[in-house]
Amino acid sequence: MTSAPVPASTPExxxxxxxxxxWMVEHGRRPxxxxxxIVVPVVFVTLSAGALADFADILGGASDLGEVEAAxxxxxxxxxxxxxxxxxxxxxxDADSRLAAAGAGAGRVVASRLVSTxxxxxxxxxxxxxxxxxxxxxxxxPRVIGATIVFAVIYAGIGVTVGALVRSxxxxxxxxxxxxxxxxxxxxxxxxxAGFIRILPLHFPTLVxxxxxxxxxxxxxxxGLSLVWAAVAISIAVVALTATTRPRRHVVRRTSPGxxxxxxxxxxxxxxxxxxxxxxxxxxxxxxxFISASIAVTPSDPTPVELVENGHRGLRLLSMAxxxxxxxxxxxIGFLASLAGLFVILDSAQADRRLSLTxxxxxxxxxxxxxxxxxxxxxxxxxxxxxxxVSFRAVSWSLFILANVLVALTYATIGIIVGPIFGRLGGLxxxxxxxxxxxxxxxxxxxxxxxxxxxRYLPGHGAVRVMMDGAFTPTFDETxxxxxxxxxxxxxxxxATTVFRRVTVS
Amino acid sequence: xxxxxxxxxxxxxxxxxxxxxxxxxxYRRGWWPRRRTFPVLKxxxxxxxxxxxxxxxxxxxSGKSTLMKVLVGDLAADAGxxxxxxxxxxxxxxxxxxxxxxxxxxxxxxxxxxxxEAGELDSARTSAYEELDFxxxxxxxxEELSGGTRSKLNLxxxxxxxxxxxxxxxxxxxxxxxxxxxxxxxxxxxxxTGSSLLIISHFIADEDRFDRIYDLVDGRxxxx
Numbered sequence: 001m002t003s004a005p006v007p008a009s010t011p012e013x014x015x016x017x018x019x020x021x022x023w024m025v026e027h028g029r030r031p032x033x034x035x036x037x038i039v040v041p042v043v044f045v046t047l048s049a050g051a052l053a054d055f056a057d058i059l060g061g062a063s064d065l066g067e068v069e070a071a072x073x074x075x076x077x078x079x080x081x082x083x084x085x086x087x088x089x090x091x092x093x094d095a096d097s098r099l100a101a102a103g104a105g106a107g108r109v110v111a112s113r114l115v116s117t118x119x120x121x122x123x124x125x126x127x128x129x130x131x132x133x134x135x136x137x138x139x140x141x142p143r144v145i146g147a148t149i150v151f152a153v154i155y156a157g158i159g160v161t162v163g164a165l166v167r168s169x170x171x172x173x174x175x176x177x178x179x180x181x182x183x184x185x186x187x188x189x190x191x192x193x194a195g196f197i198r199i200l201p202l203h204f205p206t207l208v209x210x211x212x213x214x215x216x217x218x219x220x221x222x223x224g225l226s227l228v229w230a231a232v233a234i235s236i237a238v239v240a241l242t243a244t245t246r247p248r249r250h251v252v253r254r255t256s257p258g259x260x261x262x263x264x265x266x267x268x269x270x271x272x273x274x275x276x277x278x279x280x281x282x283x284x285x286x287x288x289x290f291i292s293a294s295i296a297v298t299p300s301d302p303t304p305v306e307l308v309e310n311g312h313r314g315l316r317l318l319s320m321a322x323x324x325x326x327x328x329x330x331x332x333i334g335f336l337a338s339l340a341g342l343f344v345i346l347d348s349a350q351a352d353r354r355l356s357l358t359x360x361x362x363x364x365x366x367x368x369x370x371x372x373x374x375x376x377x378x379x380x381x382x383x384x385x386x387x388x389x390v391s392f393r394a395v396s397w398s399l400f401i402l403a404n405v406l407v408a409l410t411y412a413t414i415g416i417i418v419g420p421i422f423g424r425l426g427g428l429x430x431x432x433x434x435x436x437x438x439x440x441x442x443x444x445x446x447x448x449x450x451x452x453x454x455x456r457y458l459p460g461h462g463a464v465r466v467m468m469d470g471a472f473t474p475t476f477d478e479t480x481x482x483x484x485x486x487x488x489x490x491x492x493x494x495x496a497t498t499v500f501r502r503v504t505v506s
Numbered sequence: 507x508x509x510x511x512x513x514x515x516x517x518x519x520x521x522x523x524x525x526x527x528x529x530x531x532x533y534r535r536g537w538w539p540r541r542r543t544f545p546v547l548k549x550x551x552x553x554x555x556x557x558x559x560x561x562x563x564x565x566x567x568s569g570k571s572t573l574m575k576v577l578v579g580d581l582a583a584d585a586g587x588x589x590x591x592x593x594x595x596x597x598x599x600x601x602x603x604x605x606x607x608x609x610x611x612x613x614x615x616x617x618x619x620x621x622x623e624a625g626e627l628d629s630a631r632t633s634a635y636e637e638l639d640f641x642x643x644x645x646x647x648x649e650e651l652s653g654g655t656r657s658k659l660n661l662x663x664x665x666x667x668x669x670x671x672x673x674x675x676x677x678x679x680x681x682x683x684x685x686x687x688x689x690x691x692x693x694x695x696x697x698x699t700g701s702s703l704l705i706i707s708h709f710i711a712d713e714d715r716f717d718r719i720y721d722l723v724d725g726r727x728x729x730x
Contacts, residue, residue, distance in 0.1 A: 257621055271607060354596070358616065
């Protein structure tokens with residue numbers, strides 16, 4: 001009597017469970033995992049819940065200690081599950097792929113990883129809830145238990161996805177931890193209610209656990225959207241894990257020569273940018289120093305500002321601290337973006353010229369350099385806006401962000417133009433002065449309610465008008481200013497392209 | 507005076523890998539009213555055939571590097587004709603490199619730029635490291651390299667794709683004696699496989715290594 005052969009692709013429960021057991025044993029053999037399981041809940045839930053509640057109160061978030069205590073359990077479960085999920089996958093990715101290729105099949109390997117990740121989610125949630133039980137009896141509430149598990153599931157999904165896609169352990173774990181920090185400190189428990197913050201993974205679960213109705217969840221409700229987030233996070237994790245575990249087919253992919261060149265140049269240009277520590281210190285440090293300090297030292301006295309509302313131009317009295325907070329963003333971004341343009345172009349101009357003597361086309365090199373400069377400028381924009389968002393609330397975040405992106409791209413192109421013409425030192429001096437005169441003086445409502453006549457001819461005028469409109473009025477009334485800003489960008493982009501071609505092509 | 511004509515495809519009517527005729531070039535410096543013109547090349551000619559090592563010598567400021575830049579297309583001539591094989595490599599006088607990329611990353615980038623496939627690139631990289639003996643700096647960034655190793659990388663990038671024509675502008679500046687000897691060994695190997703090398707040199711002692719030598723005098727090339 002012979003038994004029917006089992007198809008290799010069919011998951012075999014006993015084998016999957018056996019693998020799961022192996023993964024859990026492997027996970028437990030890393031002492032740091034066990035230590036984290038104890039330390040994180042103790043620190044977050046037992047020791048620092050009171051301080052976090054005070055902090056949330058200062059930021060205008062949940063002021064009730066009980067609400068924040070309940071959220072701390074979810075936060076602890078999320079970071080534990082995220083980090084555990086990340087290391088669970090990243091440290092064994094190549095071995096998993098080899099195991100799948102050896103006959104275990106990607107389906108079984110991925111299934112076992114998911115089951116063991118589910119066990120880690122259970123452990124993380126349990127640890128957080130036990131710590132919460134030590135402080136309060138909230139841990140017995142079905143709402144708190146359910147929400148805490150959802151927190152852990154969402155971040156386990158994020159951790160597994162990052163673990164599958166990011167090869168470096170340091171980079172991957174930092175991504176998970178920074179995502180979590182952003183999620184917690186810009187979440188509704190800390191007073192974060194602005195539009196774009198609602199897309200953060202823990203936004204709705206935090207509202208559920210703190211028992212606050214959002215009123216913007218639609219027909220699914222806060223609980224429904226929390227579950228959707230959990231399902232999406234796990235689905236993405238399954239897709240990412242399957243893609244990286246599945247044995248590679250030995251198919252030689254033919255990439256078009258142009259795409260291959262652009263890919264290689266893009267990769268090299270990014271490496272160069274990453275290796276400019278001074279630039280990163282500026283991009284990350286300057287917004288903190290400029291924006292935070294400016295807001296902190298500015299009194300909240302009223303100041304008149306010219307705004308357009310429903311088609312009517314008029315003066316409104318606004319808090320000086322708010323106006324300063326809003327205006328410091330484009331000033332900082334203009335300065336940083338122009339420096340990014342200047343240094344990236346000057347650092348690579350000669351070697352780019354040599355590269356253009358090979359099969360590289362000037363347009364390919366130009367595309368890559370522009371993209372890298374735009375990336376650095378947008379990074380400066382993101383950091384500056386994030387710093388401002390701590391203490392300033394724009395009425396329309398989307399318009400505020402759009403206007404600042406326009407400032408970033410405009411001044412990045414100015415940097416590209418200035419660099420080759422004036423050189424490193426001359427260009428640096430010019431770019432210290434130009435954003436200051438344009439955005440810091442001419443467009444700055446702190447000095448004058450409306451820009452002076454000569455200020456209307458400067459490149460930042462249109463974008464800053466759009467920024468002020470988004471920052472302080474609910475409706476969009478600055479179409480002309482937006483077109484002006486786009487016009488500046490097109491003209492400067494054309495000039496930058498010409499300058500770049502002159503530098504890199506004979 | 508004729509208008510500038512630089513053609514990047516080989517002329518099929520001759521067997522030459524490089525043909526330049528009546529090349530004129532002047533630099534314009536300063537702003538009005540101190541705008542001045544400095545003529546450098548005044549009708550230079552140069553021809554190279556497969557398997558030749560040709561020297562280009564001249565005083566400082568005679569225009570050797572300018573002529574080479576015109577020949578490789580790095581600089582537009584004011585007038586004249588240049589025809590050249592598409593398969594060429596250029597090694598500039600001063601190493602022109604990306605300060606924050608490593609040697610390996612440079613070789614990868616230029617390998618793609620020359621259209622080498624992955625296997626060809628691996629082989630070319632190994633060969634470049636062996637020929638110039640700098641494999642131990644494969645993962646070192648250019649900003650951390652000595653002047654001599656920069657020169658090696660500078661040269662390696664020019665010959666990575668084994669071109670039919672190599673244009674080298676004082677390639678051994680900064681080389682130690684061993685590397686200098688290696689350089690001439692590799693030029694001999696390239697020449698045996700049919701490649702041609704145009705080398706700007708200051709050393710009279712190298713005279714016997716060249717098949718032909720052009721002197722650049724008063725903006726014109728004179729065959730020695």
